[in-house]
Amino acid sequence: GAVVSQHPSWVICKSGTSVKIECRSLDFQATTMFWYRQFPKQSLMLMATSNEGSKATYEQGVEKDKFLINHASLTLSTLTVTSAHPEDSSFYICSATAGSEVYFGPGTRLTVL
Amino acid sequence: GNSVTQMEGPVTLSEEAFLTINCTYTATGYPSLFWYVQYPGEGLQLLLKATKADDKGSNKGFEATYRKETTSFHLEKGSVQVSDSAVYFCALTSGGYNKLIFGAGTRLAVHP
Numbered sequence: 440g441a442v443v444s445q446h447p448s449w450v451i452c453k454s455g456t457s458v459k460i461e462c463r464s465l466d467f468q469a470t471t472m473f474w475y476r477q478f479p480k481q482s483l484m485l486m487a488t489s490n491e492g493s494k495a496t497y498e499q500g501v502e503k504d505k506f507l508i509n510h511a512s513l514t515l516s517t518l519t520v521t522s523a524h525p526e527d528s529s530f531y532i533c534s535a536t537a538g539s540e541v542y543f544g545p546g547t548r549l550t551v552l
Numbered sequence: 553g554n555s556v557t558q559m560e561g562p563v564t565l566s567e568e569a570f571l572t573i574n575c576t577y578t579a580t581g582y583p584s585l586f587w588y589v590q591y592p593g594e595g596l597q598l599l600l601k602a603t604k605a606d607d608k609g610s611n612k613g614f615e616a617t618y619r620k621e622t623t624s625f626h627l628e629k630g631s632v633q634v635s636d637s638a639v640y641f642c643a644l645t646s647g648g649y650n651k652l653i654f655g656a657g658t659r660l661a662v663h664p
Contacts, residue, residue, distance in 0.1 A: 443595075471650065482641065482656045483596075532595065536650045543588075545595035 441467045443535050445544035452523055453552055460518045460547045462533030468513035469535035474506075477530040477546070489516045523551040554579045558642045558655035565632055565662050573627040573658045575616075575642035583644040585609075585618050585625040586652070590639045599627075599640070632662045 442465040452458050462472055471490050475483040487508050488496045495508035505527075507519040516535075520527055532546040559574040577583065587599040587609070600609030605620035614629045625642060642655040 473651065480657075480659075482654045483652075485651065485653070488651060534596075534652070539650070541598070541650050541652065543596040 441465075441535075441537050441540070441542045443469075443533065443542045443544040445531075445533060445547050447547060448545065449548040449550075451550045451552065454524050455522055457519055457521045458523055458549060460520070460531055460533075460549070462516045462518070462535070462544050464514045464535040464537070464542070467535075467537045469516075469537060470513065471536045472510060472516040473534045473536075473541075474508060474516075474518050475532045475534070477532060479530075483532060486518075520549065523549070525551045527551050554583065554644060554646050554653050556642050556644055556653055556655035558640075558658055560656070561639075561659040563658060563660045565660070567634055567662055567664050568631045569662075571627070571629040571632045571636075571660065573640055573642075573660070575625045575627065575655060577623050577625065577642075577644050579623075579644055579646045581646050583646040585616070586643040586645075587614070587616055587625070587627050588641040588643060588654075590641065590657075592638070596641065632660070634662045634664055636660060637662045 444463045446461045474486045477483045486501045489508050489510040491510045497503045510516040528551045533544045555578045584603045586601045588596045589599045600611040602609040602618035608617045616627045639657045639659045641657045643652045
């Protein structure tokens, strides 16, 4: 089946730095990708919808200047957490659509010290 | 707006016990309903889905029926295994768009 990868799988950074997370669809083209965050023992909360070649659509309460999303090609979307703080520590998950099917990446665990 | 409510966990069962995880939803229009599973250390995987009322989704011994009259999509399995231990998420999409709305997740622990 279709595979979605994320890189890195985990990252630890200092407060105030920026972190970029990549989401790739390995064997299919994804016109739409979604970014979620998941706090420990909680559900996935949709952060934004990313369409190739256009600006991302952010969910209410998500700061677009803090969570920069770029969807430059049909196989790659990136999420950059700018000026990260400890409260940004979370599990970030992307998904990509192929037709009516949705495929999830394995997630990236971000820890901000 | 659209939302999903599922029973709180954790659910702890012995092997071969019967499993039910309740899920109800609120949605405009005619949503598609899903169950996803997240095994320890892994990403979400689609377990089953149903796209219209009275459809039954099934996979790996799990099944769920789309009940429009009760706005429910309860997950069931007749005999659980230790390998079924995971977190299960009920979810929906609405409006022909693949934007998933998730429930809080229910952790299942199955003991030998």
